[in-house]
Structures are given as structure tokens and as C-alpha cells.
Amino acid sequence: MRLRAPELKGRSWLNTGGAELSLGDFRGRFLLLDFWTFCCVNCLHVLDELRPLEEKYGDALVVVGVHSPKFAHEADLDAIKAAVERYEVGHPVLDDPELVTWQNYTARAWPTLVLVDPNGYIVAQYSGEGHAHALDALLAEAIPEHEAAGTLTRGKSPYVAPKPEPTDLRFPAKAVVLPNGNLLVADAGHHSLVELAMPEPAGHKSPMNADTPGNKSPMNGDTAGGVVRRVGTGERGLVDGMRARFSEPNGLVLLPAKVADQVGYDVVVADTVNHALRGLTLADGNVRTLVGTGAQWMDGDGTDVLSSPWDVAWWQDRVWIAMAGVHQLWTFDPLTGVTEVAAGTTNEGLRDGDAAQAWFAQTSGFAATPERLWFADSETSALRWIDAHDINADSNNDNNARDRNDGLQDLQVHTAVGTGLFDFGLRDGKAEEALLQHPLGVTALPDGSVAIADTYNGAVRRFDPATGLVETMATGLAEPSGAVVTGSELLVVESAAHRLTPVPLGASAEINEFSTRTQRPPTMIAGGEITLEVVFEPPPGQKLDDRYGPSTRLMITSTPTQLIRSGEGDSTDLVRRLEIDPRVGDGVLHVAVQAASCDNSDEVEFPACHLHRQDWGVPVQVSMDGPDRLELVLSGAATP
Structure with a gap:
């Protein structure tokens, strides 16, 4: 049965020059709806995947993003x-x-991606990332068919580019203090790095009155904090040398001087959208690629390819990588060039314990102390740490530090603040009761406490491990994403305000507390036995590939674990019978699926193959009147 696409309804339109659009405005062309939210790293991957398709089919295909917020801050129009x-x-x-x-x-x-044909009917639906090749194959078949039938009308997209006001910094992400006392800032929006002179501590403005009209200085109005130099041309790309190119760099870490002397570079950069680590030599501004090819890691790619590295830190003789794109922590050894997985299964969620079995959720910020590596897990609104007690326990010199792989197996993951994927808010007090909203950065403070860049709350928070308490240092900030300690101040990277803002280390602020859950409606399911099916249809010209074993894999778990009485775990079948405990009521089904498909032509000796993967966190509400079937579409027909 052909399904009519529902009307497009929302609060407003962006990137249209003020025009309000409806489904009828796209009649005659293919319409690809991209349901996204700006906190989601997988959504950001899809934005990059769709750019070549938009260019290739520009006059026959219009892409429309449907921004569907997960967090409260993401519903703010200015933030969007x-x-x-x-x-x-x-x-x-x-x-x-x-x-x-x-x-x-x-x-x-x-x-979620939904393709609508020129007549207004839904053609296909896809969940997750990695579907650009499938869309390409489908459009390559469907466009000539509609052109021959006279139903395709080629034309321009209604896109109108915004015209932002120029600023020295554009969406800066992280900063690090250099040996000369200056600051190095990852200027993500300008695809470059910026060295800034450290401002004078006296006479700075407070974060509460930082929004002075016309204030364009990267240092919040201080004339002493000027731009010393810029590393990178400002053009998006992956180019080494003296005229380097970056793509939304985020994390920075300064190597110890002894290590830097041996490897020939001083700073490691998490070049996020290039899926790479880059090395910067401060003396001459030369940039080299350390790990990564520009392609995004997929299952089976090994550790020479990365996936959205968001931050880096030096801890226990290694560079640690917040691998946000696959919800893991990796390490890079500058002396050997070895990159390896240190923690995480690639499942998205919050699970403590042994590092190899822990679950993470878009780790986005690090802070290293001798005993612990602190990190912000943004999607679970959590502050967490890893213990260092078993790493290098017997090593006192660099030679012993080289032999340390066994220690990595003994790491333990802990959570200080945060409960899961869908709970967030703004609350001080005991850590187990405190709430954050999508934090992106952490900073170790001189007194042993940890400052948290509580990004979507527009605040800086402090957690004291000695007392187990969380308090708020400052509010009224525009998406703080990182900070560095400079004397008696915390210099906060105020990303959405394109500046750095000082906050006294002893500052405190009153807050209007709130707690909530993601407003995504829960899926109703029945208690007792239900059937969960993942729909997967290979792209045109491809078939399921089982030459090297089963072509599909399905893993199902739940939070709380008591939600599923039986049926959880791994299997190769995309249909699973689950027994749901009706007494649990609410919970989350964690569903991870992958399917391998290859060209089905017998004439091709080495057919192109693709791995399709998606992780769902489906909030569910158990009701005896709920349906006993849950269908999740990885790739195939949609049923509005």
C-alpha cells in the first residue's frame, strides 16, 4: 500500500529567508526528511553524509531537516x-x-530519514547513519522513472543561507594553556586553532553582564586578550603542513615536554569531523595527521580510523580519546603510534564497572588527575570517572611505562552524577540527586574538586569528591563547552557566545531547579509476551551477505534489567520474542542491530559491501492494553 506523506507541522522554518513552507511546496521533486537533534552525534554524521547527495541530486532532491529536540535547551529557537x-x-x-x-x-x-517521492508518497524510511549509499541507489533508479512519467519537476531548493556577524572566534570548543602563558583555542566554527594572549586578570567583566552590545572580543571585552596567530586556513578539510585545514576541531591536549621532544610535536588536536588526531608543532605552526584518514570508523575498521573524537587528555603516559561517535574511550601512544580501545562496548547508555563492559554516551570532555580520569558523558547528562589504581602500579620510569597493556584490563568506571539517557535537569546538592543537562566539559580545580561545563543549562557547576556535593558556580552562560584554570579564575569557553569568560574559582550562584525527562513520547507495549522485529531491506542492487557468516545481528537489553524476563541477549534473527514484566511499568529497550549487504551482481569479482548499524534507546510504557508487537525500521517501508 502506498502511503501519503503527512503534512509538515512545526513552530517555524529556518534557512528559508523567512518563508513558511508546506508539503505542497516540494511536489514534483523528491523530498528527504532528516529527523535530527543537535545534541546527537549520529545526527551530525548524517549531515555530513547527505552533503554529497544534495550536490549530486540538487535539482531533483530537496533535503529538509526536521529538528526534533531531545533536551529542553534544544527546544529554544535561538539555540536551534x-x-x-x-x-x-x-x-x-x-x-x-x-x-x-x-x-x-x-x-x-x-x-531518522524518510524519502518522499514527487507525488507525495513515502518511498522508504531509514534509522541511524550510514544510509547514503542506499539513498543514492534508490534515487538513481527512481529519478529516471519519474522523469519518464512526467512527474519530476527539477528546480532549486528553497534554502536561503544565513549571514552571521563576523567574530574573532566562532563556536570555540576547548582551550589549553601553552608554555608561554598564552591560550590555544579550538575554534571549531572557523575550522582552525587560535592562539590568544592571556588577558590581564583585573577589570574583567562578570559572566552575569557579559552580553554587552557590540562586544566582539574573544576575551569578553578585555583588550589585552588579542589574537596572536591562527593555525589553519579556516577552510574545512584535511590538509597537513603550514597551511593546514581542519574540520570542526574540538579537543586539545599539551604533551609533556619530554614526550614532545621525542615525537616532534607539542599539542594533540581532536579534529572531530575529520575523524582524526592531528599533531601541532608550536614553534612553526606545522600540523601533521597522527591517526585517521578522514573517513568515519565503522565496525571492523580496526583502530586506524576514528569516529568523532571530541576531546583528548594526557593520563597515565597516554593520550586518551573521547570517541563520541562510537561511545568508547580509546588511547593513543605518541611514542609508538599505537591506537587501541580502552573502554566501552559501543552500546550507548550508562553502565559502570569493568571498563571493557561499561557503556558510555557521547563522552565529550576530559579532566585528568593523578588518580582519576574524569569525563562528561553528554547524552546521559553525567559526570563519571575511571580509576587509575591498577595502571602502571609497578612502573617508575618511561621504560616500564611502555609495558602497560595488562593494566588497562583492570580499569573500573564509576558515575558521580547522572542516571540515564532520558533524565536531566538542574539541581544542586548530593551527587546522587543532582542533575545536569548535556555537559560537554570538565576541569580539575586546584582544591581537588571538578568544574563541569553544564552546557545546556548554560552553567558552570562544581563537584567536590570529598563531600559528594554539587553546587553551581555561574549561570547565564551561552553553551559553555570547556574551561581552563588561570590563576584565581576559571576561564570558560562560552561556545555559543563566541568568547571566553572568566569566573572566579570561589564563585557561587543561585539556580532555579528543575528535573524532567526527554519529552519524546514513550512507545506503548503490552506486558507478557511481545514480538520485536527489526525491518531491513537491502538497497537496490544489493542482497544480504552471508559469505563470512550470518549477515545480521540483533542485541536487546533493557533498563531496568528487570523489564525483560526472557529474550534479551544476542542472536542473528531480526525477529525476537520477549517476555515483558508488567510490574515494571516504564523502562528503556536498548536495541542494537547490524546487517551486511553486498552487490548482488555475479559478474563483479569483488562486490562492494556495506554494514548497516543502528542503536535504539526506546522508552517504553508497559500496559496490558498495549500492542504485543514492536516494529523498528532499519531500512525499508514506513507506516505512518
């Missing part, structure tokens, strides 16, 4: 406008804060 600019979204965006269009198209994952 900033995100559309930050990530260089080159197509119209429908702002859907109430998730009306999301529900009408039965989306259950960020991101």
Missing part, C-alpha cells in the same frame, strides 16, 4: 538557529519542538 549555523546545515530546517511531525512520521530514533 545557532546549531544550524554551527554545523553548516545547507538546507531548510523545520523547527518541531512539540515533536508533532516526528510522531506523524512514526520516528523512533535520532536520526
Whole structure:
């Protein structure tokens, strides 16, 4: 049965020059709806995947982003406008804060893609990332068919590019203090690094009155904090040398002087959208690629390819990598060039314990102390740490530090603040009761406490391990994403305000507390036995590939674990019978699926193959009147 695409409903449109659009405005062309939210790293991957398709099929295909927020901050219109600019979204965006269009198209994952044909009928639906090749194959077949039938009308997209006001910094991400006392800032929006002279401590403005009209200085109005030099041309790309190119660099770490002398570079850069680590030599500004090819890591790629490294830290004789794109922690040894997985299974969520079995959720910020590596898990709104007690226990010199792989196996992961994927808020007090909202940075303070860049709350928070308490240092900030200690101040990277803002280390602020859950409607399911099916249809010209074993894999777990009485675990079948405990009531089904497909032509000696993967965290509500079947679409027909 052919399904009509529902109307596009929301609060407003962005990137259209003020025009309000409807489904009828896209009649005659293919319409690809991209349901996304700007906190989601997988959604950001899809933005990059779609750019070549938009260029290839530009006059026959219009991409429309449907922004469907997960966090409260993501429903703020100014925040959405900033995100559309930050990530260089080159197509119209429908702002859907109430998730009306999301529900009408039965989306259950960020991101979800829905293709609508020129007659207004739904062609296919995809969940997750990695579907550009499938869309390409489908469009290559469908466009000539509609052109021959006279139903395709080629034309321009209604996209109108915004015109932001120039600033010295554009969406800066992290900063590090250099040996000369200056600051090095990852200027993500300008695809470059900026060295800034450290401002004078006296006469700075407080974060509460930082929004002075016309204030463009990267140092919040201080004339002493000027730009010393810029590393990188400012053009997006992956180019080494003296005229380097970056793509949204985020994390920075200064190597110990002894290590830097041996390897020939001083700073390691997490070049996020290039999926690479880059090395910067401070003396001459030369940049080299350390790990990564520009391609994104997929299952089976080994550790020479990365996936959205968001931050880096020097801890226990290694560079640690917050591998946000696959929800893991990796390490890089500058002396050997070896990159390896240190913690995490690639499952997204919050699970403590043995590092190899722990779950993470878009780790985005590090702070290293001798005993612990602190990190911010943004999607679970959590502050967590790893213990160092078993690493290098018997090593007192660099030679012994080289032999340390066994110690990595004994790491333990702990959570100080945070409970899961869908709970967040703003609350001080005991750590087990405190709430954050999508934090992106952490900073170790001189007194042993930890400052948290509580990004979506626009605040800086402090956690004291000695007392187990969380308090708020400052509010009113525009998406703080990192900070460094400079004397008696914390210099905060105020990303959405394009500046650095000082906060006294002893500062405190009153807050208006709130607690909430993601407003995504839960999926109703029945108690007792239900059937969960993942729908997967290979792209045109491809078939399931089982030459090297089963072509599909399905893993199901739940939070709380008592939600599933039986049926959890791994299997190769995409249909699973689950027994749901009706007494649990609410919970989250964690569903991870992968499917391998290859060219089905017998004439091709080495057919191209693709691995399709998606992780769902499906909030569910158990009701005896609920349906006994749950269908999740990885790739195939949609049923609005």
C-alpha cells in the first residue's frame, strides 16, 4: 500500500529567508526528511553524509531537516538557529519542538530519514547513519522513472543561507594553556586553532553582564586578550603542513615536554569531523595527521580510523580519546603510534564497572588527575570517572611505562552524577540527586574538586569528591563547552557566545531547579509476551551477505534489567520474542542491530559491501492494553 506523506507541522522554518513552507511546496521533486537533534552525534554524521547527495541530486532532491529536540535547551529557537549555523546545515530546517511531525512520521530514533517521492508518497524510511549509499541507489533508479512519467519537476531548493556577524572566534570548543602563558583555542566554527594572549586578570567583566552590545572580543571585552596567530586556513578539510585545514576541531591536549621532544610535536588536536588526531608543532605552526584518514570508523575498521573524537587528555603516559561517535574511550601512544580501545562496548547508555563492559554516551570532555580520569558523558547528562589504581602500579620510569597493556584490563568506571539517557535537569546538592543537562566539559580545580561545563543549562557547576556535593558556580552562560584554570579564575569557553569568560574559582550562584525527562513520547507495549522485529531491506542492487557468516545481528537489553524476563541477549534473527514484566511499568529497550549487504551482481569479482548499524534507546510504557508487537525500521517501508 502506498502511503501519503503527512503534512509538515512545526513552530517555524529556518534557512528559508523567512518563508513558511508546506508539503505542497516540494511536489514534483523528491523530498528527504532528516529527523535530527543537535545534541546527537549520529545526527551530525548524517549531515555530513547527505552533503554529497544534495550536490549530486540538487535539482531533483530537496533535503529538509526536521529538528526534533531531545533536551529542553534544544527546544529554544535561538539555540536551534545557532546549531544550524554551527554545523553548516545547507538546507531548510523545520523547527518541531512539540515533536508533532516526528510522531506523524512514526520516528523512533535520532536520526531518522524518510524519502518522499514527487507525488507525495513515502518511498522508504531509514534509522541511524550510514544510509547514503542506499539513498543514492534508490534515487538513481527512481529519478529516471519519474522523469519518464512526467512527474519530476527539477528546480532549486528553497534554502536561503544565513549571514552571521563576523567574530574573532566562532563556536570555540576547548582551550589549553601553552608554555608561554598564552591560550590555544579550538575554534571549531572557523575550522582552525587560535592562539590568544592571556588577558590581564583585573577589570574583567562578570559572566552575569557579559552580553554587552557590540562586544566582539574573544576575551569578553578585555583588550589585552588579542589574537596572536591562527593555525589553519579556516577552510574545512584535511590538509597537513603550514597551511593546514581542519574540520570542526574540538579537543586539545599539551604533551609533556619530554614526550614532545621525542615525537616532534607539542599539542594533540581532536579534529572531530575529520575523524582524526592531528599533531601541532608550536614553534612553526606545522600540523601533521597522527591517526585517521578522514573517513568515519565503522565496525571492523580496526583502530586506524576514528569516529568523532571530541576531546583528548594526557593520563597515565597516554593520550586518551573521547570517541563520541562510537561511545568508547580509546588511547593513543605518541611514542609508538599505537591506537587501541580502552573502554566501552559501543552500546550507548550508562553502565559502570569493568571498563571493557561499561557503556558510555557521547563522552565529550576530559579532566585528568593523578588518580582519576574524569569525563562528561553528554547524552546521559553525567559526570563519571575511571580509576587509575591498577595502571602502571609497578612502573617508575618511561621504560616500564611502555609495558602497560595488562593494566588497562583492570580499569573500573564509576558515575558521580547522572542516571540515564532520558533524565536531566538542574539541581544542586548530593551527587546522587543532582542533575545536569548535556555537559560537554570538565576541569580539575586546584582544591581537588571538578568544574563541569553544564552546557545546556548554560552553567558552570562544581563537584567536590570529598563531600559528594554539587553546587553551581555561574549561570547565564551561552553553551559553555570547556574551561581552563588561570590563576584565581576559571576561564570558560562560552561556545555559543563566541568568547571566553572568566569566573572566579570561589564563585557561587543561585539556580532555579528543575528535573524532567526527554519529552519524546514513550512507545506503548503490552506486558507478557511481545514480538520485536527489526525491518531491513537491502538497497537496490544489493542482497544480504552471508559469505563470512550470518549477515545480521540483533542485541536487546533493557533498563531496568528487570523489564525483560526472557529474550534479551544476542542472536542473528531480526525477529525476537520477549517476555515483558508488567510490574515494571516504564523502562528503556536498548536495541542494537547490524546487517551486511553486498552487490548482488555475479559478474563483479569483488562486490562492494556495506554494514548497516543502528542503536535504539526506546522508552517504553508497559500496559496490558498495549500492542504485543514492536516494529523498528532499519531500512525499508514506513507506516505512518
